[in-house]
Amino acid sequence: NAGVTQTPKFQVLKTGQSMTLQCAQDMNHNSMYWYRQDPGMGLRLIYYSASEGTTDKGEVPNGYNVSRLNKREFSLRLESAAPSQTSVYFCASSGPGTVSYEQYFGPGTRLTVT
Amino acid sequence: AQKVTQAQTEISVVEKEDVTLDCVYETRDTTYYLFWYKQPPSGELVFLIRRNSFDEQNEISGRYSWNFQKSTSSFNFTITASQVVDSAVYFCALIPARGGTSYGKLTFGQGTILTVHP
Numbered sequence: 001n002a003g004v005t006q007t008p009k010f011q012v013l014k015t016g017q018s019m020t021l022q023c024a025q026d027m028n029h030n031s032m033y034w035y036r037q038d039p040g041m042g043l044r045l046i047y048y049s050a051s052e053g054t055t056d057k058g059e060v061p062n063g064y065n066v067s068r069l070n071k072r073e074f075s076l077r078l079e080s081a082a083p084s085q086t087s088v089y090f091c092a093s094s095g096p097g098t099v100s101y102e103q104y105f106g107p108g109t110r111l112t113v114t
Numbered sequence: 115a116q117k118v119t120q121a122q123t124e125i126s127v128v129e130k131e132d133v134t135l136d137c138v139y140e141t142r143d144t145t146y147y148l149f150w151y152k153q154p155p156s157g158e159l160v161f162l163i164r165r166n167s168f169d170e171q172n173e174i175s176g177r178y179s180w181n182f183q184k185s186t187s188s189f190n191f192t193i194t195a196s197q198v199v200d201s202a203v204y205f206c207a208l209i210p211a212r213g214g215t216s217y218g219k220l221t222f223g224q225g226t227i228l229t230v231h232p
Contacts, residue, residue, distance in 0.1 A: 042222040042225050043159075045220060103149075105151075
């Protein structure tokens, strides 16, 4: 039981490049989330998926897209990376029912955009 | 909209001291959940506690205790007899429990950096 896994752990991109951050959970959770963490700002919600087949914008969705591939996997895509997207990205999941359950987080992806 | 404020940016204590981390929140929802998470230097986020807005009982778990006061919109966290291993960033967070525009959106405070010196 690995919990929430994320790949890659580290990534360096040049401005304008694209990439997809992968996230998977093996806890049979319905809801999944993507956050970014910046110094002094805590964690901010980018997108979330309350259940398979649905996605909704969070607080800072601009510049990102998501795909809930199946119940286990939720990916985050940066189509044209910008230096402002330099951050640590966390994926989380919660369940089994509503989104009000505690969220369990992956180890994070440290992304640098130059 | 909802907001979580952790007014203490950094706290420094000496081992065995008690320390309280403050959390104040704002929400228009009548039903919500509050959480505390710990982020040690290794970077992962560790869930500590979830509290339902209807349940104002204080909770104690070992050296950790939580004081929820709905009247003052506060959910404070106390560590008794702090240890060096308690050094971490601690986050308070809130999520609405029912529908509405904020449903499903967990809002975090800015975090409090706790350093416990030996």
